[in-house]
Amino acid sequence: MPLERLTSARQLSIPVLNEIFSQARKMRDICKSQGRTNLLADKMIGLVFLEPSSRTLLSFQSAAQRLGAGIVFIQGVGSTSFEKGESLSDAIRVVSGYCDLIVARLPKSGDAQIASDASSVPFINAGDGGNEHPTQSLVDTFTVSEELGTLSNLQYTFGFDPLQSRSIHSLCLVLSQFDNIGFDFISPPELRAPSWLVEQCKNRGIRVTESARLADLKNPDVIYLNRLQEERFPDRSLFEKYRYEYRLTPEQIPASTRLILDPLPRVDEIALEVDQLPIAGYFRQAQNGVYIRMALLAMLLGRAIA
Ligand code: CP
Numbered sequence: 001m002p003l004e005r006l007t008s009a010r011q012l013s014i015p016v017l018n019e020i021f022s023q024a025r026k027m028r029d030i031c032k033s034q035g036r037t038n039l040l041a042d043k044m045i046g047l048v049f050l051e052p053s054s055r056t057l058l059s060f061q062s063a064a065q066r067l068g069a070g071i072v073f074i075q076g077v078g079s080t081s082f083e084k085g086e087s088l089s090d091a092i093r094v095v096s097g098y099c100d101l102i103v104a105r106l107p108k109s110g111d112a113q114i115a116s117d118a119s120s121v122p123f124i125n126a127g128d129g130g131n132e133h134p135t136q137s138l139v140d141t142f143t144v145s146e147e148l149g150t151l152s153n154l155q156y157t158f159g160f161d162p163l164q165s166r167s168i169h170s171l172c173l174v175l176s177q178f179d180n181i182g183f184d185f186i187s188p189p190e191l192r193a194p195s196w197l198v199e200q201c202k203n204r205g206i207r208v209t210e211s212a213r214l215a216d217l218k219n220p221d222v223i224y225l226n227r228l229q230e231e232r233f234p235d236r237s238l239f240e241k242y243r244y245e246y247r248l249t250p251e252q253i254p255a256s257t258r259l260i261l262d263p264l265p266r267v268d269e270i271a272l273e274v275d276q277l278p279i280a281g282y283f284r285q286a287q288n289g290v291y292i293r294m295a296l297l298a299m300l301l302g303r304a305i306a
Contacts, residue, residue, distance in 0.1 A: 003300055005123045007112045009134040009170035014177055021142055023295035024288070026305040031066060031290065039303050041068035046099035048074045048092065048115075049126070050082070051107050055264060056126045056135065059289035060103050063297055066290070072098055089118040096120040101300055122300040130164045130232050136263050137170035138292045143285040144222060147259050152179045155256075157220040159186040160246035160269055162193035164229040167263040171224065172197055175206075182207035184218050188242045191228070214246055219256035223248065227267040243268055250274055261285050 030037050045064040049057050064071050074080050096119040104115050105126040112125035127133040162168045162185045185193045189212050201208050233239040249271040262282040274280050
């Protein structure tokens with residue numbers, strides 16, 4: 001069933017994934033052959049980014065413009081009426097009168113639902129605090145599917161801040177629909193995956209293990225890392241305690257590993273030497289963001305490439 005609003009990865013059923021992936025491949029062909037299309041030439045996309053972003057913001061901008069759409073945007077609160085105390089609901093209600101679809105990155109967990117409820121046009125959550133990042137999970141699963149040819153029968157390692165990484169939350173929610181997969185969470189004890197996520201994965205039949213030691217890497221097919229989420233630590237001393245302790249180097253990568261992903265930005269979690277390995281897929285993953293977001297914008301606006 002086509003989506004009209006995307007606030008959570010829970011909405012991304014396997015049929016929806018398949019439809020978006022199929023369109024993303026067509027979008028990739030268009031980008032490589034002609035650079036752009038006029039599929040959304042009559043549409044205006046609103047980008048409301050109240051938290052820092054490079055990849056998500058630029059790939060949505062690139063996606064919208066490659067589809068021929070116009071863009072209006074807010075980037076940061078400093079030059080906007082949020083500074084005067086305007087509520088998120090009021091702002092989104094107003095912006096939805098200026099465009100045909102809103103993409104929003106918002107600072108607090110749960111903000112995406114508030115914004116979606118206030119919007120009179122289709123809405124996409126581009127990350128809400130430490131909660132979810134559903135479009136990243138589309139990019140991630142598309143990358144695994146393209147690189148390994150399947151999303152089933154895979155063992156994943158997730159590190160190193162599964163408590164606060166919205167990308168890990170959304171990705172686990174999507175992956176937990178697939179057969180015969182296992183999740184191994186590696187993190188400091190204080191940053192273990194949230195119990196709601198572990199419970200949900202176990203309830204769906206996923207094999208889940210947790211460890212505090214990078215040396216305990218099992219035999220992953222996919223290693224998915226994300227930086228310690230510095231801006232979300234209530235206690236900065238905890239971040240300082242672990243910031244250099246969890247860092248993947250080439251020597252630590254088990255022979256079973258077929259793909260290493262990271263939603264980026266990379267800070268300390270992956271040594272630069274890992275970039276040279278063919279299994280280091282994180283820059284290819286970032287590029288896939290454009291094709292996936294083109295497909296998603298089109299889908300939510302009721303359009304498709306034949
Ligand atoms: N992966 C991701 O969300 O990156 P940005 O924060 O740069 O958008």
